[in-house]
Amino acid sequence: MKKGNIAEMLGIEYPVFQGGMAWIADAELAAAVSNAGGLGIIAAGNADGTYVREQIKKAKELTSKPFGLNIMLLSPFADEVAQIAVDEGVKVITTGAGNSTKYMKMWLDAGIKVIPVVPSVTFAKLAARSGATAVIAEGGESGGHIGELTTMALVPQVCDAVDLPVIAAGGIADGRGMAAALALGAEAVQIGTRFLSAKECNIHENYKKKVLKAGDTATMVTGRRLGHPVRSIRNAFAREYAKIEYTDISDEELDAFAAGRLRQAVVDGNEKDGCFLAGQIAGMVNQEQTCEEILKDLMQDCEKNLRRLAEWVK
Numbered sequence: 101m102k103k104g105n106i107a108e109m110l111g112i113e114y115p116v117f118q119g120g121m122a123w124i125a126d127a128e129l130a131a132a133v134s135n136a137g138g139l140g141i142i143a144a145g146n147a148d149g150t151y152v153r154e155q156i157k158k159a160k161e162l163t164s165k166p167f168g169l170n171i172m173l174l175s176p177f178a179d180e181v182a183q184i185a186v187d188e189g190v191k192v193i194t195t196g197a198g199n200s201t202k203y204m205k206m207w208l209d210a211g212i213k214v215i216p217v218v219p220s221v222t223f224a225k226l227a228a229r230s231g232a233t234a235v236i237a238e239g240g241e242s243g244g245h246i247g248e249l250t251t252m253a254l255v256p257q258v259c260d261a262v263d264l265p266v267i268a269a270g271g272i273a274d275g276r277g278m279a280a281a282l283a284l285g286a287e288a289v290q291i292g293t294r295f296l297s298a299k300e301c302n303i304h305e306n307y308k309k310k311v312l313k314a315g316d317t318a319t320m321v322t323g324r325r326l327g328h329p330v331r332s333i334r335n336a337f338a339r340e341y342a343k344i345e346y347t348d349i350s351d352e353e354l355d356a357f358a359a360g361r362l363r364q365a366v367v368d369g370n371e372k373d374g375c376f377l378a379g380q381i382a383g384m385v386n387q388e389q390t391c392e393e394i395l396k397d398l399m400q401d402c403e404k405n406l407r408r409l410a411e412w413v414k
Contacts, residue, residue, distance in 0.1 A: 246330065272289045320339075
């Protein structure tokens, strides 16, 4: 199976990005994915510049392969992290939760490949006009912060709307999903939830077990009231949030109720009070593997399914 244009451009073996999952995608996971042939991505999340710089330096020690940095633009430290990416010579930046236009000239002048995550055609066009290298079209099946459109509907429309490489994300966990994304016009895929089961993923064991035990209806979406819907695994916290979300509770109280919950899941493994972000394909993730095993399985399964699809051509 050939690499594709985006993989050639980035210098990676496989057209697979690892999702920039806040509190989860650290230097160790990113380096392991990059060493295995994909594009590992460190998540800045809401972390300050000191943490981000440390993670970038650590990743450089762990891999000589390309890796990226995901910057959440709503973070109070976005300006600081945007500059650190330049100072540390980061090669690829993916962005989410905001508009990256204010940083684009600085990043592009530094030779950085900028690849925003987009939930709609409108945002994809904005990214293209601002000089993005490619876009990640992420459907609502994904874990964490989501948009309204499904991957099946979003990806082909984004492919038609912009003259940029498109990376498909949301609801992709195996070679069948990857083959489907390529059929929709994508040049690569971004995967998050399956990497939660990676041996190199440093989440709490309780988090990993929740993903491995998840079924097809294990996740739910909360947070639409505040304009930031989030998909996570059902538990006491998620159900309570859904219960109070449309009561007379103030936005500030609702925001405070959710504060720190992801950390409680990732670091503490608090099964009751933590927020266990995961996509709808969590039910397809049923074994712990190394990043190398995950990528090899993915690529072999994708090629098998692409060959199977060729049988439909008369």
